Amino acid sequence: MSRTNSVYKKSYNRALDYLATMNEDSLLPPETELADKLNTSRTTIRAVLEHLDESKIIHWEGRKKTILRAPEKSDYYATDETRSASAKVESLFMDYILGSDRAPGTILRESELAREFGVSSSAIREYLIRFSRFGLIEKEPNRHWVLHGFTPSFAEELSDVREIFEIRALQTFCAAPLTKESRAALLELKAEHDDMLAxxxxxxxxxxxxxxRFHRQLIQAQDNRFIEDFYKLISLIFHYHYRWKKTAEKERNRVAALEHLAVIHALLDGETDKARTAFMTHLQSARRTLQTSVKWD
Known part of the structure; x- marks a missing residue:
């Protein structure tokens, strides 16, 4: 198991978390049981144990695996290293588009993107193929990729589907009491919105x-793979779109942040009807903003 593999690194970090719950001189369970506990394969577990032994975190002799010390922060792989190649490419591609003003017709070359992102050309190709079905990029036969234009009719269709999915997501979110995790996530979002506005x-x-993050928090309540997949397009258009006008951006973001907070406050207070009303206001505002604040091609 290669130590450049994100699956391995996630498993290694989970193993450290597990060791942190145990005392020094404790014995680890058999590999099969450990693989079940960490939700990974025996092959990966053996690689993890070898690394732990090399790092003097455990002593591995035969079937006996003894904890020598508690894990330290420096023992962990960084979060960025544990992301899969596809997740890394998606995030980097969004930032690449967001951080520039690339006009329709811009050429996208797999080899250049691979060097820019520090990933393999195959990872870039797989991502672009998946993303191309939305019609914003297209592969010219036996050549490069081309970034296409963005039209008002495309935006209207996108807004229609977005509202169907997100209204359903909010209904699901409101249908059950807030969990401890959901409340904590909403409180964190509230604090970050307050800080941005301040x-x-x-x-x-x-x-x-x-x-x-605000919209994804609601979408996750659906636990629907098709909605999750469509939301990748939503992210590019509504959150990272390369054709947003920069004029009035500060005021546009201020208004949207206040709309978010209205929904967050209502959800935290258990006022679901108020949350639905505030969310509808936000979606209608987002539709208007998309039509008036994008440089159409």
Whole structure:
């Protein structure tokens, strides 16, 4: 098992978390049981145990695996290293598009993107093929990829489907009491929105990330693979779109952040009807903003 593999690194970090719950001199369970506990394969577990032994975190002799010390922060792989190649490419591609003003007709070359992102050309190709079905990029036969234009009719269709999915997601979110995890996530979002608004002059560009996290928090309640897949397109258009006008961006983000907070406050207070009303207001505002604030091709 290669130690450059994100699956291995996630398993290694989970193993460290597991060791942190045990005392020094404790014995680890057999490999099969450990693989079940960490939800990974025996092959990966053996590689993890070898690394733990090399790092003097455990002593492995025969079937006996003894904990020598508690894991330290420096023992863990960084979060960025544990992401899969596809997740890494998706995030980097969004930032690549967001951080530039690439016009329709822009050429996208797999080899150049691979060097830019530090991933393999095959990972880039797989991502672009999946993303191309939305019609915003297209592969020219035996050549490069081309970034296509974005039209008002495309935006209207996108908004229609977005509202169907997200209204359903909010209904699901409101149908059950808030879990401890959901409440904590909403409180964290609230604090970050408050902080952005308090420092609006400098922090308003951070709203794209906040907007994505706010909507994804609701989408996750659906636990629907088709909605999750479609939401990748939503993320590009609504949160990272390369054709947003920069004029009035600060005010646009301020208004949207306040709309988010209205929904968050209502959800935290258990006022589901109020949350639905506030969310509908936000979706209608997002539709208007998309039509008026994008540089159409």
């Amino acid at each position: 420092n609006l002059d400098t922090d308003y560009p951070k709203f794209s990330r906040l907007d994505e």
